Amino acid sequence: MKRRNIALSLTLLFLFSLPFAYGEQVQIRILHVNDFHGFAEPYQPLRSDERVGGIAYLAARANDLRKEKPSFLLSAGDMIQGNNWANLSQGESVIELMNGMEFDAMVLGNHEFDFGQDVLGKRILEAKFPVLGANVEGMRDLKPYVIKERKGVKVAIVGVVTEDVPISTHPKNVAGLKFISPIDTVEKYIPELKKNADLIIVLSHIGHPVDRILAERVKGIDVIVGGHSHTKVERPVKVGNTIIVQAWEHAKALGVLDLTIENGRVIGFEGHLEEIKPQIGGEDKAALAIVEKYKQKMDAVLNERVGETEVDLDGENVRKRETNLGDLIADIMRHVSGADVTIINGGGIRTSIKRGEIRVKDIYSVSPFDNYIVAIKLTGKQVREALEHGVSAVEDEEGRFPQVSGLSFKYSPSDQKGSRIKEVLIAGQPIVPDREYIVATNDFLAAGGDGYKAFGEAIKASRDFSIIGGMMKGEKVAYSESGRWLRDVVVEYLKEMKKVAPRVEGRIIEIY
């Protein structure tokens, strides 16, 4: 009898110590976004008839859904960099917006590092929600996880980012930081989280394919809210006992995952993506006010003076001959990347700048594409082949026509395609076919854009990417900074130069 009483007392004590009534079902809603990249306003995708996205509309929908049941609003990273609306305030606009929307947590994405650690540190301090990065060592004010409670259910949210950050941003942005394997990190934290929480959510910026591997390898994760691969996971996926979700990109969708929990376990779930489209009156007024406020600031930044040109900068003739604007941009790219030469496509330069003041918006009009600088080692033979390709459609004024720096060449436009290049000099010396030169270009040409094959061949031959001497290196890759658009590099350079007066120097000479 005494033993039975003790057992009964222990059972009651156990039941009362539970955070919610034993046997009671609790509904919790997870709202999630990822890879916003500062796309605050609705936009019309290429070849689409309708506008999509718009963070003020997403905020309104999130508010409505939060009223229905206890909820979390989570971000799986890559929020503060990308679109001008974010870039021109270095992500300050995005954090103010997220504060206003009352996010519960976010994990760092790889692009959160693109403005450098000082800026990122400021953004983390401005955030009224925890910013997570369990696998990042050395970054102040970053939390590995947070435990939050809804209706008596304790939910641990642990954040991990891809360990490829050091090879996808400039090395100076991650100097002194260490990125540990996300899978090992989550595995390490699981026992600690299990002791202190009922549910475990991994907020992941490692990409959907790796989310699936994480779910397979590490037991005990209830939900993975993913990002990085911009995947439109229309319905939640279950791998083992883990539910995986991801909500596409650019505020085009709000992820909704409803969990039914009993005795600290997920016993049911239902999820979907709410596609976001602008509707009259459908916006959240507070979010819209923040969007508008930074739009006005953006306009002010775009009107800022960056320097002055003493001559007209020719962006009209870049598809058929050397121009001073082509020279200037190619020179800046060579200088910034430390390359021997630059070869870019004239088609990447979209307009001219008149003599006088240069404003940010002028540079953005000249270089409107989200291109970044890459420098690749090419042999002299490959450089020559690239130039041959570049002049092969000059009669049609195609965008492939090269603008160059660090080299000069003569070509005969009337000769057969493939044998037009007559002389190539690098630093004043004849090009050596089997010598390697570091060639700066943009990511578009590096990927084979405008039909340039030489860069792709070099990338194919490049293995074992790693950080050497603070810079991402492959066998053939000397420089790559995917988080900094070329237009912003040009703006910064011109701010330093203050005044320019580039003249056509005879780098590209037609002969007949």
Add this chain to the structure above:
Amino acid sequence: MKVYVNHIPVDVLPGMTVKHALIHAGLLKEREVSKKVYDEWGNEVGLDGALLEGMKIYVGNAKSQAPNSK
């Protein structure tokens, strides 16, 4: 880094995205004329989506191209 576009191997730099893989495969124009890009499970992916070593993506009008699509 090697990825596969419609089963064709493509070499890209770390940090490059779905867009770069399509340029490399000569398929970006197809994407521009309303074809969508899917991963191997039939999920649509954005042009700015990160690529991962060995990733398989498919360009087409129907997501049924993806082998593990449901």
